[in-house]
Amino acid sequence: MIKICHLYPDLLNLYGDRGNIIAFQQRCRWRNIPVEVHEVGIGDVLYFDHFDFLFLGGGSDREQNLIVADLMQRRNELKEAIEKGLVLLAICGGYQLLGKYYLTREGENIPGLGILDFYTRAGDRRLVGNVAVETNLGGETVILTGFENHSGQTYLGSIQPLGKVRSGNGNNGEDGWEGARYKNVFCSYLHGPLLPKNARLTDHLIFLVLKRRNRQELLKPLDNTFEDRACRVMLGRMGLV
Amino acid sequence: MKIGLFFAIMAGRLVAFASRVSGRKGSSLPGVIAGKIYYRCLRDLAGQVREGIILVTGTNGKTTTNNMIAGILEKARFKVVANFEGANMVSGVTTSFIKKAGLFGKIDCDYAVIEVDEASVPRVMKELKPEVIVITNFFRDQLDRYWEIEKIVGVIRDSLNKYGYATLVLNADDPLVAQFGQITRLPAVFYGIGRHEQTTDTNTRIREAKFCPFCGAALAYDFFHYGQLGNYRCTGCSFKRPEPGVEAMGTAVSDRITCRIVYANGPEVPLTMQTMGIYNLYNALAAFATGLHLGIDTGIILNGLNSYQPVTGRMEKFVHQGKQVFLILVKNPTGFNEGLSALFLNREKKDVFIAINDNDADGKDVSWLWDVDFEIVGNGHESFRRFICTGRRGEEMAVRLKYAGVPRDKIAVNPDLKQAVRKVLEGGNGQSYLFSTYTALWEVHGILKTMVAGGIKHD
Ligand SMILES: [Zn+2]
Numbered sequence: 076m077i078k079i080c081h082l083y084p085d086l087l088n089l090y091g092d093r094g095n096i097i098a099f100q101q102r103c104r105w106r107n108i109p110v111e112v113h114e115v116g117i118g119d120v121l122y123f124d125h126f127d128f129l130f131l132g133g134g135s136d137r138e139q140n141l142i143v144a145d146l147m148q149r150r151n152e153l154k155e156a157i158e159k160g161l162v163l164l165a166i167c168g169g170y171q172l173l174g175k176y177y178l179t180r181e182g183e184n185i186p187g188l189g190i191l192d193f194y195t196r197a198g199d200r201r202l203v204g205n206v207a208v209e210t211n212l213g214g215e216t217v218i219l220t221g222f223e224n225h226s227g228q229t230y231l232g233s234i235q236p237l238g239k240v241r242s243g244n245g246n247n248g249e250d251g252w253e254g255a256r257y258k259n260v261f262c263s264y265l266h267g268p269l270l271p272k273n274a275r276l277t278d279h280l281i282f283l284v285l286k287r288r289n290r291q292e293l294l295k296p297l298d299n300t301f302e303d304r305a306c307r308v309m310l311g312r313m314g315l316v
Numbered sequence: 317m318k319i320g321l322f323f324a325i326m327a328g329r330l331v332a333f334a335s336r337v338s339g340r341k342g343s344s345l346p347g348v349i350a351g352k353i354y355y356r357c358l359r360d361l362a363g364q365v366r367e368g369i370i371l372v373t374g375t376n377g378k379t380t381t382n383n384m385i386a387g388i389l390e391k392a393r394f395k396v397v398a399n400f401e402g403a404n405m406v407s408g409v410t411t412s413f414i415k416k417a418g419l420f421g422k423i424d425c426d427y428a429v430i431e432v433d434e435a436s437v438p439r440v441m442k443e444l445k446p447e448v449i450v451i452t453n454f455f456r457d458q459l460d461r462y463w464e465i466e467k468i469v470g471v472i473r474d475s476l477n478k479y480g481y482a483t484l485v486l487n488a489d490d491p492l493v494a495q496f497g498q499i500t501r502l503p504a505v506f507y508g509i510g511r512h513e514q515t516t517d518t519n520t521r522i523r524e525a526k527f528c529p530f531c532g533a534a535l536a537y538d539f540f541h542y543g544q545l546g547n548y549r550c551t552g553c554s555f556k557r558p559e560p561g562v563e564a565m566g567t568a569v570s571d572r573i574t575c576r577i578v579y580a581n582g583p584e585v586p587l588t589m590q591t592m593g594i595y596n597l598y599n600a601l602a603a604f605a606t607g608l609h610l611g612i613d614t615g616i617i618l619n620g621l622n623s624y625q626p627v628t629g630r631m632e633k634f635v636h637q638g639k640q641v642f643l644i645l646v647k648n649p650t651g652f653n654e655g656l657s658a659l660f661l662n663r664e665k666k667d668v669f670i671a672i673n674d675n676d677a678d679g680k681d682v683s684w685l686w687d688v689d690f691e692i693v694g695n696g697h698e699s700f701r702r703f704i705c706t707g708r709r710g711e712e713m714a715v716r717l718k719y720a721g722v723p724r725d726k727i728a729v730n731p732d733l734k735q736a737v738r739k740v741l742e743g744g745n746g747q748s749y750l751f752s753t754y755t756a757l758w759e760v761h762g763i764l765k766t767m768v769a770g771g772i773k774h775d
Pocket of ligand 1: 529531550551552553
């Protein structure tokens with residue numbers, strides 16, 4: 076049984092985030108891989124070791140502040156789980172939380188979990204629009220498409236980006252990188268949401284989960300006609316096909 | 317006579333005429349042009365309204381509520397200016413006035429009933445002084461433009477407090493709206509819906525307003541109607557659903573809505589609406605409360621509500637060779653969920669058409685589709701023949717349906733709107749439902765109308 080942990084679904088639920096959970100779950104089900112989703116809220120008991128896949132979405136500023144306190148108490152266990160290869164997808168606000176700090180426009184420094192080596196600072200303008208990102212998944216070059224909408228601008232330290240921006244802004248609109256990647260952790264500003272349309276990324280996450288359990292043989296190919304068409308339409312509009 | 321106003325109106329009318337000749341829906345262009353020529357155009361025109369201006373804002377139901385209020389006022393024999401076409405930013409409002417103005421800028425009008433986009437409230441309120449402000453509800457809508465409800469609430473609050481004159485007509489059941497009774501200094505009347513057979517005790521899909529806007533503690537609910545609308549009270553402070561001055565009791569929903577309206581200082585009255593969807597009852601209650609506040613006789617108010625005709629895309633009904641066809645505008649998850657629930661009110665076999673565009677007026681970000689509960693269609697897919705997805709993001713819609721559990725062979729993508737409409741009307745029996753986002757709506761409506769001439773009749 077693959078166990079998915081959806082963290083703070085009642086607070087971090089901006090921009091159709093649950094689409095990522097639906098996609099992960101369905102692509103397991105269509106392969107007859109048993110899967111279950113646990114929703115974990117503030118103050119709930121949570122053992123990261125019990126889970127195969129953790130999802131951290133985005134929220135509004137106020138909602139995000141509410142969860143930082145809760146997440147801080149779980150910080151060390153989360154870091155340990157990540158080091159041990161927990162598969163994690165963090166989007167927008169969830170992405171920012173994993174970093175060192177967030178610098179507000181007023182110069183206030185709000186500490187993050189400090190698990191990954193990057194920081195975010197409030198930008199002068201919101202970065203909004205369609206995005207295409209070129210990444211490498213298991214040796215294969217893949218272009219992901221999605222939509223970004225963030226005012227925070229993220230700068231990576233000694234950590235890999237998720238990929239190279241082919242169209243759109245990405246982390247900060249300056250250095251050409253989008254998202255972050257560390258061990259089995261994937262961070263991105265792309266919602267849209269990310270997983271349903273980008274079936275190869277979803278399958279890669281499932282692959283990583285199965286690999287940790289030595290069950291890779293379960294990952295059978297699926298028909299991706301709709302998903303690929305949806306991506307191609309956007310790539311076409313961004314002038315990339 | 318102000319010469320600036322004269323030229324502004326003349327130019328605006330020319331544009332209106334030109335766009336009508338060329339067949340375009342130039343609903344706010346005249347206002348844009350007129351406003352450029354003479355910046356006080358809207359202020360001068362609106363200043364001539366004799367009795368008062370009624371402003372309607374909120375996320376869903378603005379257009380319907382606005383049209384209902386205008387209908388009631390017309391039944392009461394007042395002369396009314398209204399922005400009927402959903403043109404609800406400054407330029408659209410200006411256009412509505414220009415259309416009613418004589419060439420020398422004179423307007424013969426008792427009331428103006430104006431729906432205003434939430435984000436445009438401050439700009440519109442700079443130009444005109446409303447007597448009554450109706451707020452319907454707040455839901456997440458077009459997130460790439462309006463990324464946080466709190467921000468919208470703050471903007472409207474500041475604008476109302478700066479102005480400081482008007483009576484508020486507020487939805488008591490929406491905590492985000494009801495708070496305006498306290499965060500502004502304006503007098504308020506409330507409307508709401510009492511517990512009835514379809515209210516639920518729990519709602520896992522509540523997305524906004526889980527917490528008190530005043531103290532941040534969780535809100536506890538006795539019952540929900542939909543979304544965050546229901547009977548709530550704060551677990552941390554004294555904030556709770558205000559006692560409605562106008563309340564619907566004993567509501568029953570089938571293919572129409574019946575209820576009793578209970579209000580202060582009068583005997584209760586029965587109301588029947590030939591429409592599905594509880595959200596339309598909220599619109600009617602808002603209009604009822606506004607009518608009462610303006611001192612209109614309840615008989616006339618009911619008369620106005622009864623003669624209300626749904627406008628384009630608000631469950632507009634057509635008949636095609638004996639098959640019932642419904643056109644429904646969708647723009648956010650709550651509205652779409654309400655529309656989907658109509659699919660389960662009878663056992664007829666259904667064909668569904670969904671047109672999703674991502675132009676400015678639709679919202680460029682279509683991620684909201686993942687917040688719509690298409691899973692109910694996936695689970696109940698036996699009652700559907702097929703789903704035809706179209707529009708600029710038709711492919712995206714197909715993906716959404718696939719992941720909601722609709723079998724792949726029931727989903728088709730056809731980017732050609734005309735062909736897609738034709739497909740969904742095929743087959744003599746059952747019903748067809750056409751969902752469309754804003755910028756595809758007029759085109760879909762036009763296609764439906766031409767097919768009326770070829771055999772479809774308006775019901
Ligand atoms: Zn409170």
